[in-house]
Each structure stands twice: as C-alpha cells, then as structure tokens.
Amino acid sequence: xxxxKPSWKNIIFVVSAPSGAGKxxxxxxxxxxxxDIHYAITATTRAPRPGEIDGKSYYFMSLPExxxxxxxxxxxxxxxxxGNRYGSPKAPAVAALADGCDVxxxxxxxGAAAVREYIAAAPPGDPLKRPLVDIxxxxxxxxxxxxxxxxxxxxxxxxxxxxxxxxxxxISHWKEYKYMVVNDDLAEAYDHMRAIILAERHRIDNRRxxxxx
Amino acid sequence: xxxxKPSWKNIIFVVSAPSGAGKxxxxxxxxxxxxDIHYAITATTRAPRPGEIDGKSYYFMSLPExxxxxxxxxxxxxxxxxGNRYGSPKAPAVAALADGCDVxxxxxxxGAAAVREYIAAAPPGDPLKRPLVDIxxxxxxxxxxxxxxxxxxxxxxxxxxxxxxxxxxxISHWKEYKYMVVNDDLAEAYDHMRAIILAERHRIDNRRxxxxx
Numbered sequence: 001x002x003x004x005k006p007s008w009k010n011i012i013f014v015v016s017a018p019s020g021a022g023k024x025x026x027x028x029x030x031x032x033x034x035x036d037i038h039y040a041i042t043a044t045t046r047a048p049r050p051g052e053i054d055g056k057s058y059y060f061m062s063l064p065e066x067x068x069x070x071x072x073x074x075x076x077x078x079x080x081x082x083g084n085r086y087g088s089p090k091a092p093a094v095a096a097l098a099d100g101c102d103v104x105x106x107x108x109x110x111g112a113a114a115v116r117e118y119i120a121a122a123p124p125g126d127p128l129k130r131p132l133v134d135i136x137x138x139x140x141x142x143x144x145x146x147x148x149x150x151x152x153x154x155x156x157x158x159x160x161x162x163x164x165x166x167x168x169x170x171i172s173h174w175k176e177y178k179y180m181v182v183n184d185d186l187a188e189a190y191d192h193m194r195a196i197i198l199a200e201r202h203r204i205d206n207r208r209x210x211x212x213x
Numbered sequence: 214x215x216x217x218k219p220s221w222k223n224i225i226f227v228v229s230a231p232s233g234a235g236k237x238x239x240x241x242x243x244x245x246x247x248x249d250i251h252y253a254i255t256a257t258t259r260a261p262r263p264g265e266i267d268g269k270s271y272y273f274m275s276l277p278e279x280x281x282x283x284x285x286x287x288x289x290x291x292x293x294x295x296g297n298r299y300g301s302p303k304a305p306a307v308a309a310l311a312d313g314c315d316v317x318x319x320x321x322x323x324g325a326a327a328v329r330e331y332i333a334a335a336p337p338g339d340p341l342k343r344p345l346v347d348i349x350x351x352x353x354x355x356x357x358x359x360x361x362x363x364x365x366x367x368x369x370x371x372x373x374x375x376x377x378x379x380x381x382x383x384i385s386h387w388k389e390y391k392y393m394v395v396n397d398d399l400a401e402a403y404d405h406m407r408a409i410i411l412a413e414r415h416r417i418d419n420r421r422x423x424x425x426x
Binding site for chain 2: 174175177178179180181191192194195196197198199200202203204205
C-alpha cells in the first residue's frame with residue numbers, strides 16, 4: 001500500500017468538435033487549469049496568417065521540410081486540407097509523456113481516427129502506446145449551431161451552409177468516441193471536460209506500468 | 214443529431230474503502246451535490262443503535278422478514294457480519310433506476326464483488342443490468358490511516374490494530390476496482406469522486422439503449 005503512487009498520467013486525450021461547438025474555448029480553459037497537460041501543436045505547410053506565431057499557433061514548415069519529416073516517421077497522423085499539409089509531430093508529444101505529462105490533441109474526425117489507428121497498431125515499446133481518451137464536443141442541436149455561426153457574423157450564409165453540412169457529417173461519427181460532451185452552457189461543458197480528464201487519471205487501467213501497490 | 218438526449222444515467226456506482234479512508238464524508242458530500250443519485254440503504258437484522266433511523270440509517274428487519282425477502286430474491290447481495298444479516302434490497306434501486314437516477318452503493322470489498330457478479334450474470338431484461346462503476350477510496354498510506362484512527366479516539370489500540378489488519382486486507386483488492394481515489398486532501402478527493410461520476414455519465418458506452426442520435 002505504501003508504494004502506491006497516485007500518478008495516473010501519460011494519457012493521450014483527443015478532442016474533436018464540429019466548427020462552432022466551442023472546442024477552442026474549452027481547450028483554452030483546460031490549458032489554464034491543467035499545467036501538466038501538453039497541448040499538441042500541429043505542423044502545417046500553409047503560410048502563417050497575421051498574428052499567428054510559429055511554435056504556438058502552428059509549427060510552420062516548408063513542403064520539403066514536411067515531407068522529409070513525414071518520410072522519417074515524424075508524424076502521428078497527417079492529412080491534406082485545401083492543398084496544404086497538416087501533421088501532428090511525434091517528438092513534442094513523446095517528450096511531454098517522458099516528462100510525466102498527459103497530451104491533448106485537437107483533431108478533426110479523420111485525425112482522431114488516424115491517431116486511434118496509430119496507437120492500436122503501435123508496438124508495446126512505442127512511447128505513444130498509451131491509453132487514448134477521445135472526447136467529442138457537440139452543440140446541443142444543429143439549430144443552435146447554425147444560430148451560433150450566424151451570430152458570429154464572420155461567414156456568409158453560403159459558407160455557413162457548407163459548415164453545417166460538414167458539421168452534420170462530423171457529428172455522424174460521434175459513436176467512434178469514448179465520451180461526448182454537449183456544449184449548451186459553457187461552464188457546465190467545461191466542468192464535464194475537466195471531469196473526464198480527472199476521472200481518466202484515476203482509472204486503474206490507465207496506471208503506468210511502473211507503479212505498483 | 215437533434216435526437217441526442219444527453220442523459221447518461223442509470224449507472225450503478227459502488228464505493229468501497231477501508232475504515233478511516235473518509236468514505237462516509239465523501240458519500241455525504243455526493244448526496245448533497247447529486248440529487249439524481251439514489252443512495253442505497255442497507256437492510257440489517259441487527260438492533261438499531263440510539264439515533265439510528267429506520268429507512269435512513271438502515272432498513273431494520275427481523276430475521277424472518279430478512280429470510281423471506283432473501284428467499285424471494287429481494288437482495289442484490291447479502292452477507293453475515295458478526296452474526297447479523299446485511300443485504301442490499303433490490304426494490305428501491307430498481308425504482309430509482311426507473312426514475313432515471315443513478316444508484317450509489319456503499320459496500321465492503323466482498324459486497325462489491327457480489328454486486329459485480331450479480332450484474333455480470335443478470336440477463337439483459339433485468340433492470341439492474343446497468344453499467345457498474347466501482348470506486349475504491351484509499352488513505353495516502355497505512356501510516357496516515359493509523360494516525361487517523363488514533364486521532365479519532367474512539368477505538369482502543371487493540372481495535373485499531375484489528376482495523377489496520379482488515380484495512381490491509383481490503384486494500385489488497387484495489388485492482389478489482391475501476392477507479393481508485395486517494396483521500397489525502399478531502400476537497401481534492403471529493404473533486405475526483407464527482408469527476409468520476411460526471412465523466413461516467415458522459416461515456417458513450419453508458420448511454421441508455423433507448424436514446425439515439
């Protein structure tokens with residue numbers, strides 16, 4: 001008993017949500033509360049937009065850099081979106097896990113599926129062979145989602161219609177996730193997000209193999 | 214999507230802990246916060262002690278009453294402790310589940326094992342065939358446990374030694390549980406307990422079969 005170390009870390013959390021569900025706000029709040037979660041940053045070949053910071057918003061890379069890294073097995077998952085390459089670099093996640101942190105990846109439905117596949121296929125020695133906890137954040141209804149996108153005032157009705165169609169497609173994948181959080185009230189949704197993280201850290205299945213009773 | 218009802222109820226929570234781990238305080242706090250959790254009351258044949266209320270502290274029963282109920286399959290689990298019969302009545306739990314509540318059972322290691330067995334063996338139509346989430350509350354160390362029992366001042370050193378031996382035996386079963394909460398700081402341990410309840414309510418596996426996307 002005296003040997004039990006209550007450290008249930010080294011979990012890989014994946015958060016997905018249709019645009020407008022409030023994922024970014026929720027993840028920002030998690031980052032503020034949980035200093036022992038490493039928030040994974042995506043690498044991309046697209047050009048930085050004004051205000052974006054390399055190594056914070058994204059890791060900005062040239063196409064040859066990206067391809068070299070990809071060929072070396074440097075990404076957990078990668079994809080092409082609107083002609084640009086995106087990928088989740090392995091090295092920072094591995095370093096964070098070695099530091100005893102959890103990792104939080106903010107991914108779309110395809111990215112989440114790719115990470116699930118990677119971890120399932122990873123051999124036991126792979127430092128990314130860790131418990132994967134995926135959370136799907138949804139708006140209370142598609143009506144509410146449409147109203148939020150309209151209220152945001154940044155997209156034309158055509159673009160909103162495209163986003164709605166994409167959202168419906170994404171939402172159809174909800175059963176692939178372990179958890180679903182309905183973001184109706186932000187404070188409540190956040191309470192549920194943090195509860196999932198705390199609870200998973202107390203699951204006996206998720207304990208590190210190097211701790212014993 | 215519009216059809217998703219975020220009701221992830223009807224979970225059976227089981228909490229076990231060695232004496233002195235703080236289980237009662239934690240469960241009382243849960244009862245205060247979660248009005249939609251039915252706190253299961255144990256039936257017993259032992260005589261009420263001063264201040265104990267029938268239907269609140271315990272359901273007090275005569276031995277014939279207990280045996281009739283037992284023969285009728287009225288208990289989820291039952292045991293003999295110091296010559297007295299104890300059992301968890303089915304009917305209140307079934308009624309609470311039908312009302313859309315979760316159920317919380319406060320059980321020792323043997324009781325928890327019996328409930329696990331009951332639910333695993335229950336046929337699909339049984340109203341108690343619900344997700345079972347068992348939580349083991351432990352003190353940060355056996356040293357701390359001994360100090361707490363001494364500080365409580367209610368037991369002789371002999372009795373404390375017995376409790377310690379019993380605690381060590383109980384703690385040896387920690388791997389049978391889904392979650393372990395170390396009660397070092399009470400507020401923190403409570404935050405972890407409530408997190409487990411909230412998180413389990415958001416697990417997609419735990420959804421009621423009668424809700425659909």
